[in-house]
Amino acid sequence: GQNIDQPTEMTATEGAIVQINCTYQTSGFNGLFWYQQHAGEAPTFLSYNVLDGLEEKGRFSSFLSRSKGYSYLLLKELQMKDSASYLCAVRDSNYQLIWGAGTKLIIKP
Amino acid sequence: DVKVTQSSRYLVKRTGEKVFLECVQDMDHENMFWYRQDPGLGLRLIYFSYDVKMKEKGDIPEGYSVSREKKERFSLILESASTNQTSMYLCASSNGLEYNEQFFGPGTRLTVL
Numbered sequence: 001g002q003n004i005d006q007p008t009e010m011t012a013t014e015g016a017i018v019q020i021n022c023t024y025q026t027s028g029f030n031g032l033f034w035y036q037q038h039a040g041e042a043p044t045f046l047s048y049n050v051l052d053g054l055e056e057k058g059r060f061s062s063f064l065s066r067s068k069g070y071s072y073l074l075l076k077e078l079q080m081k082d083s084a085s086y087l088c089a090v091r092d093s094n095y096q097l098i099w100g101a102g103t104k105l106i107i108k109p
Numbered sequence: 110d111v112k113v114t115q116s117s118r119y120l121v122k123r124t125g126e127k128v129f130l131e132c133v134q135d136m137d138h139e140n141m142f143w144y145r146q147d148p149g150l151g152l153r154l155i156y157f158s159y160d161v162k163m164k165e166k167g168d169i170p171e172g173y174s175v176s177r178e179k180k181e182r183f184s185l186i187l188e189s190a191s192t193n194q195t196s197m198y199l200c201a202s203s204n205g206l207e208y209n210e211q212f213f214g215p216g217t218r219l220t221v222l
Contacts, residue, residue: 004151033210042113042199042213043152087152096167097211099151 002026004100006088011106012078020073020086020103028093034062034073035087037102043087046073075105083107112136113214115200121220128187130217132200140203141183142211143167143175145196152199158183190221 003025012018024032031050035043049055049064049071061074073086085102092098116131134141140159144152144167154167156175164175172194176184183202187194198217203209 008149040216042215044213045210048210089152091209095209096154097152099153101149101151 002092002098004088004090004098006086006100006103008101009104009106011108012075014078014080014107014109016078017074017076018078018105020075020088020105022071022073022088022100024069024071024088024090024098024100026090026092026098029066030091030093030095032062032064032071033089033091033097034071035089036084037087038084046086078107080107080109113200113202113212115198115214115217117217118215119218119220121222122187122190123222124191126187126190126221128190128219128221130185130187130198130200130219132183132185132202132214133181134183134202134212135181136202136204136212137180138202138204138212139180140205140209141177142201142203143173143183143185144199144201145169146199146216147196155185187219190219192221195219195221 005023034046037043047062054063059076064071085104087102088100089097113134142157143155158177174186200214201211203211
């Protein structure tokens, strides 16, 4: 079966750095997405990786290792507004998105 | 900016009722999707559509149907609502296939009593 694993919840301190991991086992691979979802709101796109390596976008970076079936989202200089759930999704060989359950990130002052 | 709107933010229905959830996107996207989101589970795909009048079953289509009569509108229908269909329903749209970042609507929280 297809599976995406992420930690259920993480806590970090304002101003710090946090890394949210995602491991996947899917039927084929055509890219990995990270979305942010604030409570009660729609998911919004953060990043996309299809090749191995690090993609940096401001305070957020996303890393992919296809051979290990592994990605992480790195958030730097954490702000209170970063408190949200972070969803990892992998596009499989049929170009369908397989979603992880999401990681709830709690930022403390 | 892409805008995806859903007809209701909150909806309360009774068991056995027929329920219509509507989704409209304003960016001429070919692809539209209906998901449900439940605590502790990833988004689960109910149905999707790649073109007008075209529909494909997702992972959990049982108890649902869809309609896409116009490109911008994708409706989800619960023929006879049941309590296990209480959930958050999210509509999304995307363009093309190769890099299909999906844009989501605000969601409809449906409670079936």
